[in-house]
Amino acid sequence: xxxxxxxxxxxxxxxxxxxxxxxxxxxxxxxxxxxxxxxxxxxxxxxxxxxxxxxxxxxxxxxxxxxxxxxxxxxxxxxxxxxxxxxxxxxxxxxxxxxxxxxxxxxxxxxxxxxxxxxxxxxxxxxxxxxxxxxxxxxxxxxxxxxxxxxxxxxxxxxxxxxxxxxxxxxxxxxxxxxxxxxxxxxxxxxxxxxxxxxxxxxxxxxxxxxxxxxxxxxxxxxxxxxxxxxxxxxxxxxxxxxxxxxxxxxxxxxxxxxxxxxxxxxxxxxxx
Amino acid sequence: xxxxxxxxxxxxxxxxxxxxxxxxxxxxxxxxxxxxxxxxxxxxxxxxxxxxxxxxxxxxxxxxxxxxxxxxxxxxxxxxxxxxxxxxxxxxxxxxxxxxxxxxxxxxxxxxxxxxxxxxxxxxxxxxxxxxxxxxxxxxxxxxxxxxxxxxxxxxxxxxxxxxxxxxxxxxxxxxxxxxxxxxxxxxxxxxxxxxxxxxxxxxxxxxxxxxxxxxxxxxxxxxxxxxxxxxxxxxxxxxxxxxxxxxxxxxxxxxxxxxxxxxxxxxxxxxxxxxxxxxxxxxxxxxxxxxxxxxxxxxxxxxxxxxxxxxxxxxxxxxxxxxxxxxxxxxxxxxxxxxxxxxxxxxxxxxxxxxxxxxxxxxxxxxxxxxxxxxxxxxxxxxxxxxxxxxxxxxxxxxxxxxxxxxx
Numbered sequence: 001x002x003x004x005x006x007x008x009x010x011x012x013x014x015x016x017x018x019x020x021x022x023x024x025x026x027x028x029x030x031x032x033x034x035x036x037x038x039x040x041x042x043x044x045x046x047x048x049x050x051x052x053x054x055x056x057x058x059x060x061x062x063x064x065x066x067x068x069x070x071x072x073x074x075x076x077x078x079x080x081x082x083x084x085x086x087x088x089x090x091x092x093x094x095x096x097x098x099x100x101x102x103x104x105x106x107x108x109x110x111x112x113x114x115x116x117x118x119x120x121x122x123x124x125x126x127x128x129x130x131x132x133x134x135x136x137x138x139x140x141x142x143x144x145x146x147x148x149x150x151x152x153x154x155x156x157x158x159x160x161x162x163x164x165x166x167x168x169x170x171x172x173x174x175x176x177x178x179x180x181x182x183x184x185x186x187x188x189x190x191x192x193x194x195x196x197x198x199x200x201x202x203x204x205x206x207x208x209x210x211x212x213x214x215x216x217x218x219x220x221x222x223x224x225x226x227x228x229x230x231x232x233x234x235x236x237x238x239x240x241x242x243x244x245x246x247x248x249x250x251x252x253x254x255x256x257x258x259x260x261x262x263x264x265x266x267x268x269x270x271x272x273x
Numbered sequence: 274x275x276x277x278x279x280x281x282x283x284x285x286x287x288x289x290x291x292x293x294x295x296x297x298x299x300x301x302x303x304x305x306x307x308x309x310x311x312x313x314x315x316x317x318x319x320x321x322x323x324x325x326x327x328x329x330x331x332x333x334x335x336x337x338x339x340x341x342x343x344x345x346x347x348x349x350x351x352x353x354x355x356x357x358x359x360x361x362x363x364x365x366x367x368x369x370x371x372x373x374x375x376x377x378x379x380x381x382x383x384x385x386x387x388x389x390x391x392x393x394x395x396x397x398x399x400x401x402x403x404x405x406x407x408x409x410x411x412x413x414x415x416x417x418x419x420x421x422x423x424x425x426x427x428x429x430x431x432x433x434x435x436x437x438x439x440x441x442x443x444x445x446x447x448x449x450x451x452x453x454x455x456x457x458x459x460x461x462x463x464x465x466x467x468x469x470x471x472x473x474x475x476x477x478x479x480x481x482x483x484x485x486x487x488x489x490x491x492x493x494x495x496x497x498x499x500x501x502x503x504x505x506x507x508x509x510x511x512x513x514x515x516x517x518x519x520x521x522x523x524x525x526x527x528x529x530x531x532x533x534x535x536x537x538x539x540x541x542x543x544x545x546x547x548x549x550x551x552x553x554x555x556x557x558x559x560x561x562x563x564x565x566x567x568x569x570x571x572x573x574x575x576x577x578x579x580x581x582x583x584x585x586x587x588x589x590x591x592x593x594x595x596x597x598x599x600x601x602x603x604x605x606x607x608x609x610x611x612x613x614x615x616x617x618x619x620x621x622x623x624x625x626x627x628x629x630x631x632x633x634x635x636x637x638x639x640x641x642x643x644x645x646x647x648x649x650x651x652x653x654x655x656x657x658x659x660x661x662x663x664x665x666x667x668x669x670x671x672x673x674x675x676x677x678x679x680x681x682x
Contacts, residue, residue, distance in 0.1 A: 108580025
């Protein structure tokens with residue numbers, strides 16, 4: 001069983017939802033983001049998403065755009081991101097890691113080589129924002145061959161006719177993009193989620209995580225009441241950004257503030273059901 | 274069921290893209306899932322419009338009575354004499370309403386938007402020509418219009434920014450990245466993803482997810498179709514060479530497409546070499562880039578070894594883009610079109626040459642095409658013909674040119 005499937009099975013047995021915090025690799029520097037990654041499981045992260053920096057993150061709002069910029073300015077590359085995963089796996093063999101990013105850096109690295117290296121380093125799943133189902137044959141064979149889950153995004157615009165097509169051949173979990181919009185902008189209402197999630201459940205047995213617009217502990221709790229997991233990204237990056245000094249460098253507060261927020265989110269997620 | 278008869282021979286180069294929106298390995302639909310249903314809806318609506326004679330008939334009326342088509346074909350006799358070789362014809366798309374070829378496609382797209390019941394228009398713009406053309410058709414049809422423009426371009430194309438505002442558009446400066454065309458396109462895509470129900474995105478070039486590259490090409494092919502007929506009337510034959518400048522590549526695709534199946538016609542696209550192809554400051558995606566995925570399509574891109582998109586440079590804001598339409602990438606790989614480059618300096622010289630020999634102030638974009646014409650015309654025989662698309666007028670560029678020439682206005 002993959003780490004992702006094992007983790008969701010465990011959480012189901014415990015009767016609770018998953019908290020999936022996000023961090024951008026190398027934001028604002030290698031050591032700080034490694035410390036965040038290491039600290040997240042202890043702070044209550046059930047799965048972790050690592051953003052792969054890209055110059056043109058078209059589905060992301062200003063918060064993730066700036067995180068990507070800081071990471072690239074710090075010298076981040078795809079090889080560095082994979083090295084973080086490898087480093088993390090030395091101490092933690094159970095917390096699933098999902099790499100989230102855009103297609104071009106993967107193409108540039110080489111699809112086959114990327115899937116092989118990601119797998120060897122200990123990554124468990126891939127979310128490629130600009131790779132819809134119609135183009136997924138570019139990545140799926142190599143990802144499958146190396147045991148990586150390719151996690152599909154479902155959006156409010158994905159209608160019932162399209163849903164089975166989007167979910168065909170997906171594995172790991174389903175990522176529900178809860179709003180029409182970029183990351184970190186608005187939040188879906190409980191009513192919207194209550195309408196959307198059963199629509200997806202009708203088509204798949206995979207766990208469903210809700211992302212885009214989940215910011216506060218209360219919103220994370222609402223997400224795991226409606227679905228199986230909550231992804232929190234922009235709110236954590238905002239906390240990180242607010243802790244930086246005038247030159248954009250990490251301070252003594254950076255890691256602590258972000259992990260404190262992860263703790264608060266985890267507490268809400270664990271108390272939600 | 275019988276397959277419908279194709280108007281093209283079996284070995285035609287004009288049948289693309291395929292059902293997945295690909296020209297060879299280029300093109301496609303690399304967008305987030307949120308946009309995917311919209312892109313499919315647009316494709317279906319465009320196919321239906323293409324099959325409906327009343328759509329083309331309506332477009333034809335606007336092309337003729339509002340834009341002023343057909344645009345004239347002009348024998349540039351003094352330039353021909355000066356260069357001392359092939360006969361040079363200008364296809365004068367700078368005489369269109371709004372002063373460039375961009376409006377050909379804007380008109381087609383807004384009529385499609387109306388058919389689809391969309392009530393809000395967005396666009397990206399580099400030089401501002403596409404923004405002005407979009408703002409113009411929005412004013413004509415009474416639709417609200419938001420134009421994304423890099424902050425750098427807002428500063429260097431101030432006259433066009435004011436034109437857009439006069440036409441009632443909201444111009445949103447984009448400050449991310451190098452604050453040019455690429456970043457404006459990112460921001461327009463972000464707007465579209467947040468306003469999926471009511472908004473139509475009018476893309477300015479033959480790039481973006483399928484069906485945009487094919488749709489914009491089809492609307493721009495009026496350029497090549499007219500030119501072919503006009504040259505037939507004037508000379509009784511095809512040109513030997515057809516030349517156009519290339520940023521995203523819409524004016525070039527519009528000129529070239531009707532000639533793709535005429536093997537005697539050499540097709541030459543001129544990219545912006547900026548400070549030089551080896552200077553690191555240029556916009557020559559085909560000459561110096563490699564294939565990748567950006568803005569919804571797989572195509573040649575300027576990028577570093579890690580797949581990060583690098584900034585383009587050109588004196589011409591309209592060519593300042595690190596990618597190129599996917600059909601050009603395919604035509605490059607199959608070697609049907611030759612892609613060359615002209616530097617900022619060569620474009621500036623050509624700009625002045627055109628002003629003084631023909632009494633036409635060209636935009637800096639087609640000045641790159643003129644620069645290449647100036648290189649090849651003297652090497653050709655006097656009975657040979659070069660057809661060049663003069664795709665925009667230069668009024669918008671006089672401040673940039675004055676600065677480059679050291680003149681204070």
